[in-house]
Amino acid sequence: MRLMASEVAQAVGGRLVGPDVAVSGVSIDSRTVAQGELFVPVVAERDGHDFIGDALVAGAAAYLTAQSPRGEAAPRRATAVEVDDTAAALAELGRFARGRFDGPVVGITGSVGKTSVKDMAAAAIGADRPTHASPMSFNNELGVPLTLVNRPESAEAAVVEMGARGRGHIAWLCSLSRPTVGVVTAVGAAHTELFGTVEAVAEAKGELVESLDPSGVAVLNADNPLVAAMAERTEAQVLTFGRSGGEVRASGVSVDDGLRARFRLETPNGQAEVALAARGEHMVDNALAAAAAALAVGVRIDEIAAGLGSAKLSPWRMEVTELASGAVLINDAYNANPMSMTAALRSLAAVNRPRRVAVLGVMAELGERAAAEHAAIGALARELGIEIIPVATADYGLAPVVDAAAAVAALGAVDSDTAVLVKASRAAGLESVANALGDH
Incomplete structure (x- = not known):
């Protein structure tokens, strides 16, 4: 969507500082901002305002700010839109875009x-x-x-x-x-x-x-x-x-x-x-x-x-590949809850390999249900004849390995007789297990 910076300012109730330039698209990540985009610095664990200069160097045409234009931006006479809250302004810009x-x-x-x-x-x-x-x-x-x-x-x-x-x-x-x-x-x-x-x-x-x-x-x-x-x-x-x-x-x-x-x-x-x-x-x-x-x-x-x-799915969702060894790898590591974990285990059970192994991390945000839900998944895996390598949680009913590297070591030989599922909630970061197996 192409807008003038003045239109952005009007849409979000902000104040335009600098020349009125065209922007095409919005980014909140200075590492991936594209030429001509509007950079929106989000304040979270890190303050995105600290990366305005990087975004401008990368090609951002303008930026939102909840601070006075400063740092590398000012000498370059870059265009800014001053707002009270950058995240709230982004939401209003989304509302404006939908209206068009x-x-x-x-x-x-x-x-x-x-x-x-x-x-x-x-x-x-x-x-x-x-x-x-x-x-x-x-x-x-x-x-x-x-x-x-x-x-x-x-x-x-x-x-x-x-x-x-x-x-x-x-x-x-x-x-x-x-x-x-x-x-x-x-x-x-x-x-x-x-x-x-x-x-x-x-x-x-x-x-x-x-x-x-x-x-x-x-x-x-x-x-x-x-x-x-x-x-x-x-x-x-x-x-x-x-x-x-x-x-x-x-x-x-x-x-x-x-x-x-x-x-x-x-x-x-x-x-x-x-x-x-x-x-x-x-x-x-x-x-x-x-x-x-x-x-x-x-x-x-x-x-x-x-x-x-x-249709192609987003990364780390039921990505099935055959490794150089002939082993089957199912990378479903983006996220997990009891429903998606059950579906993934049944898919692994359907793979025609004598050895089926599930490398499983925590299913997060289950609260008081966590222990029972993990135990039920462990029981389902055993019922399906699937070997479990739990990572950093004992709730599946087995002693866990400490991290992804230890999980790769625990897998041992991964050959043409083996199918491996990697799955956990996003915070576990188990895509590194799939990446390591792919590298091998």
């Missing part, structure tokens, strides 16, 4: 599968028209406005992922993005440390469908009772999806040796054969949610099937 867009906006939330559904929905809708989507997991108070502001002028649809760390968060994100279609993937035991109960999680996630206008569409998981019940919380039309129920469903599901699923997509608008590039049988559920979202914005069934078949 009249295409459909698909909002996606849920306890599991948000990013994969976002990626698949963007591919399915993108088969029909230029579509912009959140990069990776940009789903919070910074990521959502960045997604809105960084929409290319050519995009005719947008897909926005939304996360929640408390009640009211989704509602606030919806006030910025004003989705016309709202997708709720599933509700389960994730972030219960923050919410207290699964029912409270459902209450928060349902804020998405409550935000929809009557002309909008709520896409709900018919197989998840807490999500299906959200139909009573919206004035929008309701379109359901699911494996055992729903208007958008799959039949004849099969999974090949590479964990790629095929199925017949059945919808109110017709049927089509789908062959997913994404790995794991549980990706069928994500594909159904994405297909329903695409259907809601008017994409033809054949285009939906083609888009789903070509």
Whole structure:
């Protein structure tokens, strides 16, 4: 999205300092800022104002600041927009950007599968028209406005992922993005440390469908009772999806040796054969949610099937590779909760290798449920005949290794008889295990 700095100042209630220049896109990271972008210094563990000079050297055309222009910026007569709070200003800029867009906006939330559904929905809708989507997991108070502001002028649809760390968060994100279609993937035991109960999680996630206008569409998981019940919380039309129920469903599901699923997509608008590039049988559920979202914005069934078949997922989500040794590596290390961990373990169990090993780190933010949920995952792994190497947590029922390097050592010989799953919550950083195995 291209704006003049004066437009930015007006949109965020700031004061323009310096020449009125054009900006194209917004970045909050001085290391990746692109030529001509607006740099927004966020104050968190580190103060982004300390990196304004770096951003300007990298090519930023202007910057927001909650301080007086100073340091390297002043001598260069760089353009600044002074504001009281840079994060709040970024949110207002996102709100402004949404107001200048009249295409459909698909909002996606849920306890599991948000990013994969976002990626698949963007591919399915993108088969029909230029579509912009959140990069990776940009789903919070910074990521959502960045997604809105960084929409290319050519995009005719947008897909926005939304996360929640408390009640009211989704509602606030919806006030910025004003989705016309709202997708709720599933509700389960994730972030219960923050919410207290699964029912409270459902209450928060349902804020998405409550935000929809009557002309909008709520896409709900018919197989998840807490999500299906959200139909009573919206004035929008309701379109359901699911494996055992729903208007958008799959039949004849099969999974090949590479964990790629095929199925017949059945919808109110017709049927089509789908062959997913994404790995794991549980990706069928994500594909159904994405297909329903695409259907809601008017994409033809054949285009939906083609888009789903070509969809590529964000990094570290069910990345399946065969190592030089012939071993199979499943890198699903981006995040974990009991629902996604269960799905990943069942995918590992489906791999045709005599030895199946799961390198598992902590599932974070489960609160009082943590010990029981980890123990249940440990029991499931043993039931499936999967060896566990726990990293930095004993809750899976085994003595843990101390870190990722020790986990690699504990794996021992990884040959053509072996399949390895790497999974944990993001804070565990277990992608380093997958990287080390890939290097070998």
